[in-house]
Amino acid sequence: MQTFSTVACGASRRCVTAFHVVFLSRWRWALIGLLALLTAHQPVFARDPCDAISLLEQQWRVRLAESQRDLASFAALRRGDVEPGFQLSHLTPVALDDDSAVEDYIQVLRSDGYLPMSPSGLDQCARLTKAMQTLRTELTAQLTALREARLMLLTQSVDIRWALQRLLLRLERLQPLAVELTHRQAASQNVGPDAVNSAIDAEAQAEAVRRTAAVERLTAINQRTQALLAELSAHLFKDAASGNLDVLWPQILALSGNPVRELAMRLPDLQAQPQALAEAIEALRVQATYLRNHRIADDGVRAALRAWREPQREWTGLRQELVMLPEMTLNALIGPVMEEYTLARERQEQITLLSLWSLQVILLALAAWSMARAAAWSTQALSQLQRRLLRLLGQTAAMRLVNGLFWVLKPNAPWLMIWWLSVTLSNLSPSHWYLFHLLRPLGVAYALFRGIRVMSEWLFSRMYGQNGVFVTQQTGELLRAEAGRLAVSAVVCWALREVALATGGGYVYFIVQSAVILYLWCLAIVSLRRHGDVCRKFICRLSKVNSRESCSLLLDRPWIIPWWPLLFIAAQAWDLLLRLHQLLGQFDAYRSLSVRILRLHLETATSAETEGEDAEADEYQARSYRYWMLDRPREEQAVVAQDALLTTLTKPAADWAEKAGADNMLLLVGEHGSGKTSLVRQFEKHWDKTPVRFLSAPPKLTSVEAVTAFLADSAAVGDERKGEGAPAAQKKVVIVDQAENFLLAQVGTLDGVKAFLQHLNDASPDTFWIVVMHAPTWRYLSRVFQRHHQFSIITAMPKWSPTDIRKLLLSRHHASHRRLRYDELLLSALAGTESASFKAADTRVFNLMWELSAGNPLTALHLWLESARFDDRTVEIGIPQRMATSVLNALQDDECFMLAAVIQHENLTALEIAAATTLPLAMVRQTLKSGCAVGILWGDEKDRYRVHALWYPALTTYLGRKNILHG
Secondary structure (H helix, E strand, C coil): CHHHHHHHHHHHCCCCCCHHHCCCCHHHHHHHHHHHHHHHHCHHHCCCCHHHHHHHHHHHHHHHHHHHHHHHHHHHHHHCCCCCCCCHHHCCCCCCCCHHHHHHHHHHHHCHHHCCCCCCCHHHCHHHHHHHHHHHHHHHHHHHHHHHHHHHHHCCCHHHHHHHHHHHHHHHHCHHHHHHHHHHHHHHHCCCHHHHHCCCCHHHHHHHHHHHHHHHHHHHHHHHHHHHHHHHHHHHHHCCCCCHHHHHHHHHHCCCCHHHHHHHHHCCCCCCCCHHHHHHHHHHHHHHHHHHHHHHHHHHHHHHHHHCCCHHHHHHHHHHHHHHHHHHHHHHHHHHHHHHHHHHHHCCCHHHHHHHHHHHHHHHHHHHHHHHHHHHHHHHHHHHHHHHHHHHHCCCHHHHHHHHHHHHHHHHHHHHHHHHHHHHHHHHCCCCCCCHHHHHHHHHHHHHHHHHHHHHHHHHHHHHHHCCCCCCHHHHHHHHHHHHHHHHHHHHHHHHHHHHHHCCCHHHHHHHHHHHHHHHHHHHHHHHHHCHHHHHHHHHHCCCCCCHHHHHHHHCCCCCHHHHHHHHHHHHHHHHHHHHHHHHCCCHHHHHHHHHHHHHHHHHCCHHHHHHHHHHHHHHHCCCHHHHHHHCCHHHCCCCCCHHHHHHHHHHHHHHHHCCCCCCEEEEEECCCCCHHHHHHHHHHHCCCCCEEEEECCCCCCCHHHHHHHHHHHHHCCCCHHHCCCCCCCCEEEEEECHHHHCCCCCCCCHHHHHHHHHHHHCCCCEEEEEEEEHHHHHHHHHHHCCCCCCCEEEECCCCCHHHHHHHHHHHHHHCCCEEEECHHHHHHHCCCCCCCCCCHHHHHHHHHHHHHCCCHHHHHHHHHHCEEECCCEEEECCCCCCCCHHHHCCCHHHHHHHHHHHHHCCECHHHHHHHHCCCHHHHHHHHHHHHHHCCEEECCCCCEEECCCCHHHHHHHHHHCCCCCC
């Protein structure tokens, strides 16, 4: 013991140790230190085992007192009483508006560790066993009741919890003011007569009276506010759907914070700020109005209409709601942020709050940037997935159906991604991150704008496409502008509705919602009326009215016009169902089901109905699709108006007709199939100033006698239909079409061309000549005669624009009365952007048509037919293919010269080819045979050979590259 005490003295008091301690070994020092630590820090070894039980008993008794206090707070809350010294922490240790903290605390309440457990070692302490068991039973009962009360509070809806958080927090903040006002009121009542008589003067007495009155009035307002806060909190805690709110709401609105501020100016020495009372009154008014409006919105329109059976009361409520609307709107927009700042200022945590706000703004910007990148990536990811599926599945029916799904998903993927990310990130963030929660409304607004714009533009474009109406660039811009207006209007209306809903709802919400629906409906009617003709055709296509004229007249009736949006949506839905039926028709199971349904329908339908349905279709299906696109007579085909090009003919002719001595010769040159004849026919139709004679040179007029006879006979029997109603002047216009037939490029045999040019030179100036010639023929003749010709005005046919090519193809297709479809498998595999998915299937096809045809309309018609798969009712267009140049690379030089001769003359027989190229006739015939077999050449019934329109662009380019054709 001496050694241990000496060591302890040396360790604690820094005294001198005994001499024999110095010689202790190191392990003895370690053992002594360990014993000292155990003695100092493990009192259980030296104390009675009941000491720990006694300590636990004290903790349980403190916990029991706290639970009794908390249960008393819940009882007061249920009664709607104001408990002195009320604190929100008595009801719940977590903030009711912090969703994550509420969820965590609910898990704690439901866990087994929340209730007290029997302590270990209780059987070793007999004197405390009975007391601890009794205490544990009482504490368990109290905690169980408290747990049920807290679970009832914490499992309320989010709106109720947030309202209770604000109301009870205001009630807690009013406690210091209530205590101080009570003390002041008691002090003023305890002042005796001597104190009054000892006052300095009457002014001081009056001031004391005013202060006493201010204290009494402020105390009354404070008590009334606390009572209403407690009653409203009790109403929310017990049953938020009950009708007590209708009684409380007018009483709450009778309060005002302005009297409180006036009274506070009379009591500047109050330690508790009366501003808390004014803020509590404003918060009480806002929360009561929000809850009342929210209940009206939840009850629905029917309940609101039933409530208006008492109009006097509801009119009063509506007026009060409108008065509170600005305050409610401001609170909905910035209320939580201002409340958060006020709380931080009271706790002197402004720097922490500003740091948190800065973090939220940074994260908001980062989330917006990430959503933009994810939206751009989504379309690319879907395109890559589609290409992989295409490689795996190939050109199967399942892949066609999958492609239809991708066509819908790809243009909508960006805004769907933004909408999903904004909602998800906002839900994952803490509930008190109010600035970061702006991500949700901003993301939803952008997604709504993008989605409505895409869908509106697609629906309008689809309406035009299904009618076979060509969408010009100007019309496309109008459609995009129309879709943009609809999207902006929808977003603004959505924002107004959300703001009205953020105020709780109420009658204002119903008014705003009705106004929004009415405005959007009227806007849809106006938008559809702007495209009235196309919209009528689209709706009438799917109607059962006998004729389209009757359907159009029916749609223009005043009582039908308001239903246009509904009819338009129904027509789009029905058309989409038909499209889905076509896609599913590629599967055997669906086809067998369709056949069974069709058999049942045919068994119940009459033959007369079937004949009536197919009568109109048979008229157009009797002829092949090629007839409508190529073989139909020229005068019956639809004409693509080219006003700008027509002016190049009418203006020189008009100058000649009005001015003496003006140029009277015009040469119109163009490639084969470029529309020269159609243009001069349009001129013939529109020209009314002088008579017009149309001459078409037959092949081949290569001698002087043949040319002279042709011109003389044509002049005698010329077509003067245009001259019947013309003025009596001597002037006339003569059109000579196919003037290339005067040429046979053989040495010494240009007599036909010379005779024709001489005739033009000798002609009267009262005749205006329009000569139409094949462009390669004119390039040859212009080099032969150089400037020895009379044509001072030379007009070259330009390449047709993609717009004109599309007009031509769709106008002729529309005449066939067949449904137009596109090969989704090939087209959607190339689609990777928004514009390439919804509305650009036809745009890509027509752009390819224009590129492959080099702007030649005849070539474009042949390309259309080559890329089309058609039956009696449907035409499906695939990707047009470029002609294989490997065939041209295999041509010999002599064969190239023969093809060049055919191109220069536009048409030749075998003998004429042999004469023009000086090649053996046998070789010429063999080349013509192989050329026709490959498809480069084709021969008519008179054995005149021409270059096929499909090969014309590629062949002219190839021969020009070999310097065989020039120009």
